[in-house]
Amino acid sequence: MILDASNFPDGHQLSAHICIVGAGAAGISLALALEDAGLDVLLLESGGLKAEHETQDLYQGTVSDEHLHSLPDRYRQRRFGGSTTIWGGRCVPFDPIDFEARPWIPHSGWPIAYGDLLPYYGKANELCEAGSFAYTVGKAFEAEPRAMIVGFKSPHFSTDTLERFSCPTDFGRRYGAYLRASTRVTVLLHANVTALSLNNAGSALNGATVSTLNGRTMTVRADQFVLAAGGLEVARLLLSNRDVHSNGIGNNSDLVGRYYMCHMAGTIGAIKLNQPNKVHHGYDVDMNGVYCRRRFALSSATQRQHRIGNFVARLHHPRITDPAHRTGLLSLLYLAKGIIPYEYGKRLHGEEHLSAQAILLHLRNVICDPFGTALFLIHWLRYRTLAKRKFPSIIIKPRAGLYSLDFHAEQEPNPNSRVRLGTLRDALGIQQLDIDWRYTEGDVLTVKRALALLSDDLRCSEVGSFEYDIDSVELEMTRYGAYGGHHLGTARMGSDPRNSVVDSNCRMHGIDNLFIASSAVFPTSSQANPTLTIVALALRLADHLKAVANRRQYVSAANPERAPRNEKASPVPESIT
Amino acid sequence: MPLVTHHYHTPPSGCESVGKVDATDSAQLFEAMRGVDAVVNAVAGTSNVIRANARALYEAAARQPQPPRVVYLSSMAVYGAASGVVDESSSLTQNAGGYAGAKVEAERIARGYPRAVILRPGCIYGRGSRQWSERIARWLLAGRIGDLGSRGAGFCNLVHIDDLVAALLNALRQPDIEGECFNIVMPGSLTWNEYFLWLAQFHNALPVRRISEKRLLFEGSVLAPALKAAQLVARLLGADSAAVPEPMPPSLLRLFSQNIRLDGRKSEDRLGLHFTPLMTGLRTLK
Numbered sequence: 001m002i003l004d005a006s007n008f009p010d011g012h013q014l015s016a017h018i019c020i021v022g023a024g025a026a027g028i029s030l031a032l033a034l035e036d037a038g039l040d041v042l043l044l045e046s047g048g049l050k051a052e053h054e055t056q057d058l059y060q061g062t063v064s065d066e067h068l069h070s071l072p073d074r075y076r077q078r079r080f081g082g083s084t085t086i087w088g089g090r091c092v093p094f095d096p097i098d099f100e101a102r103p104w105i106p107h108s109g110w111p112i113a114y115g116d117l118l119p120y121y122g123k124a125n126e127l128c129e130a131g132s133f134a135y136t137v138g139k140a141f142e143a144e145p146r147a148m149i150v151g152f153k154s155p156h157f158s159t160d161t162l163e164r165f166s167c168p169t170d171f172g173r174r175y176g177a178y179l180r181a182s183t184r185v186t187v188l189l190h191a192n193v194t195a196l197s198l199n200n201a202g203s204a205l206n207g208a209t210v211s212t213l214n215g216r217t218m219t220v221r222a223d224q225f226v227l228a229a230g231g232l233e234v235a236r237l238l239l240s241n242r243d244v245h246s247n248g249i250g251n252n253s254d255l256v257g258r259y260y261m262c263h264m265a266g267t268i269g270a271i272k273l274n275q276p277n278k279v280h281h282g283y284d285v286d287m288n289g290v291y292c293r294r295r296f297a298l299s300s301a302t303q304r305q306h307r308i309g310n311f312v313a314r315l316h317h318p319r320i321t322d323p324a325h326r327t328g329l330l331s332l333l334y335l336a337k338g339i340i341p342y343e344y345g346k347r348l349h350g351e352e353h354l355s356a357q358a359i360l361l362h363l364r365n366v367i368c369d370p371f372g373t374a375l376f377l378i379h380w381l382r383y384r385t386l387a388k389r390k391f392p393s394i395i396i397k398p399r400a401g402l403y404s405l406d407f408h409a410e411q412e413p414n415p416n417s418r419v420r421l422g423t424l425r426d427a428l429g430i431q432q433l434d435i436d437w438r439y440t441e442g443d444v445l446t447v448k449r450a451l452a453l454l455s456d457d458l459r460c461s462e463v464g465s466f467e468y469d470i471d472s473v474e475l476e477m478t479r480y481g482a483y484g485g486h487h488l489g490t491a492r493m494g495s496d497p498r499n500s501v502v503d504s505n506c507r508m509h510g511i512d513n514l515f516i517a518s519s520a521v522f523p524t525s526s527q528a529n530p531t532l533t534i535v536a537l538a539l540r541l542a543d544h545l546k547a548v549a550n551r552r553q554y555v556s557a558a559n560p561e562r563a564p565r566n567e568k569a570s571p572v573p574e575s576i577t
Numbered sequence: 578m579p580l581v582t583h584h585y586h587t588p589p590s591g592c593e594s595v596g597k598v599d600a601t602d603s604a605q606l607f608e609a610m611r612g613v614d615a616v617v618n619a620v621a622g623t624s625n626v627i628r629a630n631a632r633a634l635y636e637a638a639a640r641q642p643q644p645p646r647v648v649y650l651s652s653m654a655v656y657g658a659a660s661g662v663v664d665e666s667s668s669l670t671q672n673a674g675g676y677a678g679a680k681v682e683a684e685r686i687a688r689g690y691p692r693a694v695i696l697r698p699g700c701i702y703g704r705g706s707r708q709w710s711e712r713i714a715r716w717l718l719a720g721r722i723g724d725l726g727s728r729g730a731g732f733c734n735l736v737h738i739d740d741l742v743a744a745l746l747n748a749l750r751q752p753d754i755e756g757e758c759f760n761i762v763m764p765g766s767l768t769w770n771e772y773f774l775w776l777a778q779f780h781n782a783l784p785v786r787r788i789s790e791k792r793l794l795f796e797g798s799v800l801a802p803a804l805k806a807a808q809l810v811a812r813l814l815g816a817d818s819a820a821v822p823e824p825m826p827p828s829l830l831r832l833f834s835q836n837i838r839l840d841g842r843k844s845e846d847r848l849g850l851h852f853t854p855l856m857t858g859l860r861t862l863k
Contacts (some may be wrong), residue, residue, distance in 0.1 A: 129726070167787065174727050181660060181836065242651035288774060289724055289784035388726065508839070 002180045004048070005191040005212050012218040013320065018184070018545060019208065019222035021193050021237070022229035024082020025531055026517040028171040029127050030228060031185045032178065033542030035526060039549055040184055042220060044191040044210060045237030047079030049172065050392025051262040054213055055079065058192065058426045059233075061433035068481045069262075069437040072232060073105075073484035075343050080189060081172020082230065083485060084531070086343055089168025089392060091130040092528035094120050095310060095538075097300040098410075104307035105442070107259065107413040108524050111430075111504040117536050124535035129174070129389075130164040131288035137162065140286050148294045148315070148410035149464070150278035154457035156302040161313075165283075165392040165527075194236065194428050196225070197513075198244040204512045211428050223552070228517040228538065231260075232419055236433050238491065238501075250491065250508045252502045257419045259489040260435070261525040262482035263457060264409040264443050264488040267316055268451065269468025271403040271458070281315035282395040288521055291392050297527070298450050306453070309410035309446040310527035314453065316406035317396045320348055323361035331362035331377045343484060405466065408479070410441045411449065411525050413489055416557040437482045444474050486530050491520040502510050505544045506537065517541050579609045601629035606637035615646040615749045624679035635690040646755060648748045652680050653699050653734060653760070653839055658831075664840040665697070665758050684758070694748045695758035698741050699734030699839050702772075704861045706738060712823055712825040713773065714780045714862075721796065721825065722773060723785035728793050729770035731835040733760045737858035740850060754847060762841040764851045769833045772855075779859050797827035835847035 018034060019029045023045035031043045047055045056079075061072035077085045101109025122133040136141035137160045148159040179187050188210075192219075195209035208220045227234045237259040238250035244330065250256055275280050283291040298311040309481035320334050334354075337345050354362075366373060376396070383391040422434035451473065455466040494500020497509035502521050508514040517538040519530040526533075598609045600620045610616055616638060620630045631649075638644050654677040656663050657670025669681050687693040702709040716722040736744075744761045748754065777785045804824035811818040844850045 038782055129724075177727055177834075180728070180834065183661075283786050285777065287783040287785070387787070388789035389724070483663075 001182065001185075002049075002176070002187040002189065003056040004189045005044075005210060005216065005218065006189075006214050008212075008216055010216045010218070012216075013221070014042060014188070014218060015221040017222065017549065018038040018042070018108055018224045018226065019044065019174065019220050020226045020228050020517070021047075021208070022082065022227065022233070022518075023080050023169050023172065023187060024230060025128075026465070026534050027082070027228035028175050028179070029124070029535045030517050030545075032127070032175060032186075032540050033539050034545065035178075035185055036180055037546045037549065038184070039546075041186070042222065043179070043185060043187045044193060044208075044220070045080050045187060045189050046192045047077070048189050049080050049176070051079050052187050053087070055190070056425070057553070058428065058430075060424075061435065062422050062424070064434070064436040068478060069435050069479065070484050072433050072435060076230060076487075079172070080187070081170045082175065084171040085173075086341070087166070087168045087170070087485075087531065088344075089128075089130075089166035089390070090529045091125065091128050091164045091166055091532040093117075093133075093135060094526045094528050094533050095300065097522055098310060098526040098528070099304060100263075103388035105309060105410075105412050107415070107499070109494075110523050111493055111500075117505075117533070117540060120536040120539040121532065123539055124532050127169075127171075127175075127535055127539075128166045128532055129169045130166045130532070131290035134286070135162050135164065135577075136296065140164075140292055141284065142287075145284040146280040147278075148280055148293070148296075149273060149458075149461075150275065151463045152458070152461045154296075154420055154461065156453045156457060157296040157298055159294050160292060161297045162292045163269075164286075165293075166531075167389045167483050179524055180291060190220075191228075193429055194430055196237065196241045196249060198241075198249065198511070200244070202244040203510060205514045212456065213427060215287040222513075224513045224515065225547065226515045226517050227520075227539065230432060231490055231520040231522075232435070234488035234516055234518045235260075235419050236421070236430070237373060240430050249514070250511065252510070253352050253498050255415075255499070255501050256416045256491065257490050258417070258494050259413040259523070260417045260419050260437060261411040261413060261488040261522070262437065262484075262486045263525060263527070263529075264439065264447055264477045265407060266409050266447075266476040266479055267406045268318060268473065268476040269314065269405050269466055271405055271464060271466045272319075272401065274462070274502075276397075276401045279315070279403075283392065289389055291389070293392075296454060298453075302453065303498070306449050308449050309407040309412055309442070311407065311446055311450040312527045313405050313407040313450070315403045317394065318389075318398060318402060318404050319356075321354060323358055325366055325398065325402075326365055326369070327398060328366045328373040329364035329394075329396060332373055334362050334396070335366070340398075347554065356533055356577065401442075404512065405454070405468070405475075406528055407447060407450070408528050408529075409447050411442070411482075412440055412446075413461075413492070413524055414440050415436060415451060439478070439482075444477065447477050448473050454484070486518045486519070488522040488524070488525050488530060491516050491518070492523045493521040494523060506541050507544075515541060515545070580753055584603050587596040590732075593760060598684045601626060601633050603633040603637045606634055607640055610637060610641060610645060614631070615648065617648045617745055617749070619650040624675055627676070628678035628682050628686075628844050631686040633716050634691070638649075638692070639690060644690075644692055646694065646695045646749065647687070647744060648696060649683065649687045650745070651687075651695050651697045651758070652676070652686050653697050653762070653837075655680050655684060655697060656837060656839075658835065660836040662838050662840050663760075665760055665843055665845055688756070694743075694754055696748060696844075697758060697760050697839075698744070699736045699760070699762035699841075701738055701741055703738035703843045704859050710776070711736070712863060714776055714782070716821070717773060717777045717785065717826070718780060719822070720786050721822075722788060723777070724770055724773070724787045725793065725833055726770075726787065726790070728788075728790060728830065729773065730735060730768050732838040733767050733769045734837065734839045735767060735772065735855070735858075736763055736841075737853040737861070739858075739861070740852050744844060744848055744850055747850065750770050751848055756813065757847070759770045759844040759848060760839045760841045761844050761850070762839040763858075765855075766838060767855065775855060775859060779862055793825075793830055796825045797830045800824065801826050 017039040059073035096114035099110040194211040296313045417438040421431040491501040731815045801824035808818040
């Protein structure tokens with residue numbers, strides 16, 4: 001059922017077997033996976049069913065350099081469904097090498113292997129509505145679709161791996177009805193966790209304090225707690241609670257908030273292909289109707305050989321802001337930047353302010369390319385605006401036959417890249433976050449070497465050329481700052497409490513009943529977008545929590561009188577319909 | 578074992594037609610079942626017919642010198658809007674009207690007859706299944722159905738037609754099952770979305786389309802009554818009503834999202850059923 005904490009009386013007490021904090025991709029996946037386990041699950045969500053300014057403002061904070069990282073209330077949504085409500089939908093699993101300890105990547109290595117997560121990727125793909133777990137051309141299609149570039153051969157890159165696209169699925173809308181009908185999962189909206197109470201020894205969580213913006217406070221008791229509030233908010237919650245552990249929960253080794261990663265991404269150079277008609281840089285549709293796209297994926301062997309991180313790249317339209325592309329639609333996108341959401345517009349048009357002359361040139365492009373623009377808009381309206389499964393992105397065959405390269409690279413873990421508590425407080429009295437995101441020379445090296453290899457391979461294959469300014473690589477990979485929406489590593493997973501926050505089961509070192517379901521636990525970032533792996537990890541955690549529950553024998557079948565949900569005799573609000 | 582068939586169907590080999598019978602007339606049924614060892618009651622019709630048939634049939638059966646075993650083909654509809662795992666001991670829908678209410682009432686009457694065996698099949702697919710194979714295939718090919726998202730996330734509780742036949746035969750032969758009822762459903766947790774995808778594969782209707790909730794709402798609320806009316810008009814005019822696209826009634830759309838999973842383990846244990854895997858079952862459609 002779905003209830004609203006704002007309607008509960010002050011001082012109300014709630015209890016459950018498992019309390020999950022945060023109803024985004026991780027929290028909802030976890031709740032769904034626990035639904036049939038015979039456990040009472042309480043899913044606390046700060047927001048409501050829709051976006052609310054007052055709640056979203058609780059995400060406000062500061063950044064050390066706004067050019068390098070967006071403000072903390074951007075790219076995140078504090079509402080039922082979390083940031084999946086604005087998700088782009090790209091699904092990509094991590095590669096096996098991402099889990100390995102790589103001597104050339106400092107602090108790399110997961111305590112689990114790709115094989116440990118593989119059993120959960122299929123179900124994660126299903127929850128993300130990205131079709132079957134088939135991420136190579138051979139597995140996804142019966143008849144092989146068009147080659148990305150006919151004749152392209154590379155010892156370093158594969159063009160046979162795919163990225164698949166979710167609808168994109170808003171987890172709140174998609175699974176809300178199911179959770180509403182559930183008899184075991186209670187979703188509590190407008191429930192902000194403002195305190196986590198440890199026992200005196202600091203070895204277990206006794207409860208959590210929930211506050212609402214209308215001034216109610218209540219307490220939650222649970223056998224297990226799971227923080228699923230996202231890579232930034234998990235760190236904030238842990239650091240904010242300092243009554244027992246003076247540095248914050250799980251922060252004895254000063255690791256919480258450190259190793260903060262996003263991804264290194266940018267658009268660079270000019271790719272001129274000899275046979276433009278033998279290029280396919282758009283989407284293919286698999287039998288599920290799911291959009292899939294090939295990309296250049298750097299092989300594991302090359303990463304080892306060149307001692308660099310993971311890297312993928314796609315053929316991309318020229319930079320929109322430069323009217324020299326002479327493409328009406330791209331100019332239209334620049335001119336219409338005011339109506340494009342910030343999270344998408346930033347990488348389309350940046351925040352560049354053009355001269356009046358450049359704007360006139362954009363207008364000229366639109367006027368001179370009316371058919372191309374109109375055809376695109378019709379396609380966009382039909383397959384994006386009106387479609388339930390949305391065409392994922394703008395794909396344009398460049399008029400001048402010139403592409404740029406859009407890359408997405410691993411950022412290596414760096415203890416000096418961190419989030420910490422700032423001096424300002426939010427409306428509930430919790431310290432806001434201050435983000436100091438940093439990249440390393442190693443990150444620049446990964447992109448530089450990968451670009452050089454790709455340039456060589458295109459030339460050696462005699463399919464075309466890739467020209468770019470080597471000296472501008474660092475500028476381009478940071479032009480738009482850290483890749484928005486990917487908040488990783490702030491409570492990293494590892495086997496040693498001296499250099500990690502949670503263990504291989506996502507349980508906080510030294511605290512029996514506190515778990516994290518979030519990209520916060522990623523020790524390394526891969527080239528892959530994080531959502532699919534967040535969901536897979538949440539499903540794996542669900543299995544672990546079920547096993548713990550069975551060991552403790554508190555499933556309802558064995559102990560049906562366990563844990564009435566509303567302990568205090570007070571009127572319980574009606575379910576939200 | 579003699580079987581009774583309705584007169585206007587060609588009886589399958591091994592079956593004998595006994596002529597036209599009014600299934601709601603106790604006297605005619607009494608004559609039709611004279612001397613038979615068992616009756617399979619698979620009468621379809623309006624809810625009134627279902628109720629009247631039940632009353633007439635068990636009365637006729639009880640009056641036989643040697644009352645026969647009656648295997649009654651009920652339906653999963655008796656569980657109504659239930660959700661979760663549902664076995665034979667689960668409560669039946671209360672105060673339901675229409676088809677579900679009639680089936681519940683028929684079951685109640687059947688339970689008053691000591692030699693009745695009740696089968697509650699799920700959605701019967703396979704060769705000749707107009708409702709759950711042929712009709713859905715047509716909708717898939719027309720792009721009216723596909724990936725329904727949360728609206729197709731309900732469990733589809735399929736049973737292959739051959740398995741239902743096996744269940745009927747075993748229900749006729751198996752000792753010590755009178756007075757019992759059985760869910761007849763393939764094990765597993767296949768959703769409607771998954772079934773549509775597999776069916777689309779077999780009918781070259783790929784890729785499946787993602788159908789929005791608004792589109793489904795339009796199908797159920799606007800298109801369905803309009804198409805139903807068009808069918809009626811076509812019939813009145815003597816035209817071919819089959820030419821009118823089939824309506825997608827709201828009740829069916831509700832079923833696609835109903836989170837009900839029938840537990841068929843009792844039929845495996847007591848009737849000795851071995852269910853056909855989906856892929857094997859779908860191949861029979863070719």
